[in-house]
Amino acid sequence: MIKKILIGISRHPKRFLLAIAFGYASLWTVLEPIFSIANLKTTGYNCPYLICYILISLIIGLIVIYPKRKVQFDLKNTNTKVEIEFGDLFATTGHKVISASEFFDSKIGKPVSPKSLQGIFIERVLGGHANILDDAVNSQLAGKHTETIQRIDGKTLKYDIGSTITIEHNQSIYFLFSLTNTDYDCNANSTPSLMLKALDGLWNKVRTEGNGADINLPLIGNGLSRIGLPPSQLLQLTLISLLKAAKERDLSSTIRIVLTKDMFDKIDLEIIKNNWQ
Incomplete structure (x- = not known):
């Protein structure tokens, strides 16, 4: 305290x-x-x-x-409400968003860090059954544009940035979307422009399959994505993308951005709210 x-x-x-x-x-x-x-x-x-x-x-x-732990505001001229809070993404109620590489790797270790949200999703939610993710990718992205790229480890089939799949589990839909490129050594990287492109693909999928339910997402672009922006700017970039998508067509009634506790001293939620309400 x-x-x-x-x-x-x-x-x-x-x-x-x-x-x-x-x-x-x-x-x-x-x-x-x-x-x-x-x-x-x-x-x-x-x-x-x-x-x-x-x-x-x-x-x-x-x-x-005293710093706020949660704020909410309406996106102007849209039907979408934004909530930003500190907590555990997997403990929230509603559908959830997880970023992945353009290969949708599923092997825990070199391609997918066990500390990443995707790694936690595979181990905690899917119980380590990575084949569930593999089957979803193969069935839902069949016929999509791909490239075959050889790497030191992981899958070789590369999808476009913004490609999104869904996996249903325990009455929630998990949206996995391709956010990052990976090099030969399986190191992920991205840029602000790629992030906006990836989010466009995500919002399109949310619009068609979210059924208007609450959507929970982490701080997109933080950590292993290596976009190179501080957390507050990553949050602003996500909100800009969300506003653009919500103005084009209705999305979810509530978009909830769940921040990890280590972001508490890096993001002032009150300033974010004042800039957007």
Whole structure:
């Protein structure tokens, strides 16, 4: 909690001081007439009263600047509401989005890191049965444009960026979309322009198969995607893509972006909300 308080103060120092001053002035304005009307004698207790005023004002200031863990706002001129919160993507209610490479690799290890969302999805949700992912790719992307590329490990069939498949599990639909290129050594990489192209493909699939349900997605482009933008800009880029897609045609009623806890000191949700509402 102390770390979060320090983060809040560092982000909004002026607001913190103004909140303390406003709290002190408000307390004085409200309580002094009450003391006078009730004929309460404060003489001799000036120091304790002053300390109480300052402590209460400090608490008010801390409440005002304490970082938000969740915000929500409506995308202007669309039927889509955006929620951004910190938490576990796999614990959310609704459909979920996971990024993959253009090869849709399924082997845990060299091609798919066990620490990536795709790796966690294969092991936790699919129970390690990577063939479920392979079958979905083969059936749903049959006939799509492909290239055959030899690499040190993993699959050799390369799909276009933005290609998206769905896998149903436990009353949820998981949207897996190709976001990154991978080199011969299976190292992933992408760019802002590729990210926007990939998101266009994702939104098209969400529009046709999401059935209007809540869609939960992580911070697209973070981590192993190596897009090269800080987390706050990645979030803004996702929102820009979402706004464009929602204006073209209705998407889901609620798009929820779920951030990992290590993003808490890197993204100020209040600033994001103020920029978009």
